[in-house]
Amino acid sequence: MTPKEWSAAWRQLDNSCAALFHAQACRLGLSDAQFWILYELYLAPQPPTQNELAARMYAPKQTVNSAVAQLVRQQYVSLTQRPGPGNTKLVTLTADGQAFCEAHIRRVVEAEQRTAAALSDAQRQTFTGIYAQWLQNLKEELES
Helix, strand or coil: CCHHHHHHHHHHHHHHHHHHHHHHHHHCCCCHHHHHHHHHHHHCCCCCEHHHHHHHHCCCHHHHHHHHHHHHHCCCEEEEECCCCCCCEEEEECHHHHHHHHHHHHHHHHHHHHHHHCCCHHHHHHHHHHHHHHHHHHHHHHHC
16 A cells, blocks of 8 residues: 555545544534533543643633533533633533533443444554554644
């Protein structure tokens, strides 16, 4: 397989994966940003700030802020003042948001885990290692 053929195959696989998650978001009546925010909050050990969510999702702050505002209106999340100086707010799942995540986001997380479990440890490590190296190489190429 040539590098050009590989790039085309990889884009197809990557787009197919993105389409799976987009379909889940649509099925739940969420935008992609709302879906990924709920996903992040469901897995987060501590409530993050909106800026932290944007960094984790590699998304523009305005996209995250807008999606958070929609989730606040839907009563899935709340914003609370972070202790200390400044006007930094933490994004926290409400009881309704936690119930929604338990019913829907958990299903996605568990599907990902079962899918990973279907691969051997060596396959998971190889995949992750190759992907990380490819991503680093791409970053270097694009930043040069």
